[in-house]
Amino acid sequence: xxxxxxxxxxxxxxxxxxxxxxxxxxxxxxxxxxxxxxxxxxxxxxxxxxxxxxxxxxxxxxxxxxxxxxxxxxxxxxxxxxxxxxxxxxxxxxxxxxxxxxxxxxxxxxxxxxxxxxxxxxxxxxxxxxxxxxxxxxxxxxxxxxxxxxxxxxxxxxxxxxxxxxxxxxxxxxxxxxxxxxxxxxxxxxxxxxxxxxxxxxxxxxxxxxxxxxxxxxxxxxxxxxxxxxxxxxxxxxxxxxxxxxxxxxxxxxxxxxxxxxxxxxxxxxxxxxxxxxxxxxxxxxxxxxxxxxxxxxxxxxxxxxxxxxxxxxxxxxxxxxxxxxxxxxxxxxxxxxxxxxxxxxxxxxxxxxxxxxxxxxxxxxx
Ligand SMILES: NC(=O)c1ccc[n+]([C@@H]2O[C@H](COP(=O)([O-])OP(=O)(O)OC[C@H]3O[C@@H](n4cnc5c(N)ncnc54)[C@H](O)[C@@H]3O)[C@@H](O)[C@H]2O)c1
Ligand SMILES: O=C(O)C(=O)C[C@@H](O)[C@H](O)[C@H](O)COP(=O)(O)O
Ligand SMILES: [Zn+2]
Numbered sequence: 001x002x003x004x005x006x007x008x009x010x011x012x013x014x015x016x017x018x019x020x021x022x023x024x025x026x027x028x029x030x031x032x033x034x035x036x037x038x039x040x041x042x043x044x045x046x047x048x049x050x051x052x053x054x055x056x057x058x059x060x061x062x063x064x065x066x067x068x069x070x071x072x073x074x075x076x077x078x079x080x081x082x083x084x085x086x087x088x089x090x091x092x093x094x095x096x097x098x099x100x101x102x103x104x105x106x107x108x109x110x111x112x113x114x115x116x117x118x119x120x121x122x123x124x125x126x127x128x129x130x131x132x133x134x135x136x137x138x139x140x141x142x143x144x145x146x147x148x149x150x151x152x153x154x155x156x157x158x159x160x161x162x163x164x165x166x167x168x169x170x171x172x173x174x175x176x177x178x179x180x181x182x183x184x185x186x187x188x189x190x191x192x193x194x195x196x197x198x199x200x201x202x203x204x205x206x207x208x209x210x211x212x213x214x215x216x217x218x219x220x221x222x223x224x225x226x227x228x229x230x231x232x233x234x235x236x237x238x239x240x241x242x243x244x245x246x247x248x249x250x251x252x253x254x255x256x257x258x259x260x261x262x263x264x265x266x267x268x269x270x271x272x273x274x275x276x277x278x279x280x281x282x283x284x285x286x287x288x289x290x291x292x293x294x295x296x297x298x299x300x301x302x303x304x305x306x307x308x309x310x311x312x313x314x315x316x317x318x319x320x321x322x323x324x325x326x327x328x329x330x331x332x333x334x335x336x337x338x339x340x341x342x343x344x345x346x347x348x349x350x351x352x353x354x355x356x357x358x359x360x361x362x363x364x365x366x367x
Contacts, residue, residue: 037097132182144359181266
């Protein structure tokens with residue numbers, strides 16, 4: 001059933017674009033106003049394509065719609081799989097007038113966006129995110145790229161989509177673990193910039209875990225509004241945008257350590273946010289009760305609360321040394337100075353950091 005369409009805007013001047021949110025939009029929403037030429041290439045994966053590819057194609061009436069279906073998984077967010085998109089585009093003679101469409105979660109979205117940034121020096125693309133995480137975060141803001149064995153998202157480009165289409169009904173087929181992973185990024189917005197949203201989440205978290213449609217719609221809307229605002233203020237992460245990285249310095253280290261396999265991005269970010277809150281307490285930035293409050297919410301979202309089995313403080317320090325936020329060899333971390341207020345700082349005492357790492361390594365969560 002299709003209900004109303006809620007529209008947000010990512011305000012980037014003449015590169016502004018809409019985020020269209022609603023239940024049942026896939027298949028019924030005409031996306032041709034966002035397609036300049038006659039050709040569309042939908043990029044999806046082997047899990048999402050059987051569920052939603054036909055409906056996605058119906059969003060482009062009158063256009064020639066081609067498809068490429070990739071293998072599923074974070075471990076395929078790499079050069080080889082990216083090349084499969086380029087191979088398909090070239091073999092089928094796609095030109096600069098082709099619009100790419102990402103149909104899937106953040107992995108498909110990041111890779112399709114990067115392919116669009118590179119193909120023939122740049123073609124337009126549209127995001128149709130189908131996971132909670134991609135609907136609240138990765139489809140908005142234009143960060144695209146792939147992983148490297150030595151670091152997460154290390155190769156990429158900023159490339160904004162023409163439009164984002166969020167059909168909240170697609171979330172009903174999402175496995176519970178992926179729902180929790182998406183909730184980590186939702187909670188992130190409350191922690192970094194929106195304490196009233198954090199309070200609302202505390203009341204709604206059970207409904208969200210249970211995929212209750214009204215609660216999901218509200219969480220997606222408020223998350224996208226927060227991200228759109230931050231991106232509009234600082235598109236290329238010159239300053240403010242780095243707050244969207246709360247928990248990610250620790251989280252990316254976990255994902256790299258785990259070989260982009262056992263730990264989902266959102267799970268690693270959930271644990272990373274607990275570590276950031278813990279460190280914020282040790283540095284005297286927030287009260288222990290604040291970290292406790294964040295921890296309870298993250299726990300109720302069913303996210304892991306310890307580092308992976310076998311990961312040591314030294315592993316964290318080695319992997320965090322390649323973080324993209326670092327400057328002149330100094331670690332820069334996103335921490336909390338209140339719930340709803342984040343800061344980016346390199347003023348981190350090494351003994352406090354070591355204490356946080358030791359507190360989260362050891363009695364580990366195996367995934
Ligand atoms: N560009 C950004 O700003 C940004 C922001 C956050 C995360 N990311 C990236 O996004 C990726 C994580 O995205 P993700 O959590 O969506 O993971 P994902 O893309 O791997 O999708 C998760 C799983 O859900 C499946 N799936 C997708 N939609 C489904 C549906 N409706 N029903 C059933 N199954 C479905 C996928 O096939 C996959 O198995 C990471 O690579 C992360 O680095 C990027
Ligand atoms: O959009 C952003 O900016 C973010 O940091 C959002 C993050 O949730 C996301 O995981 C992003 O891909 C991380 O970017 P990176 O620059 O740290 O690789
Ligand atoms: Zn993230």
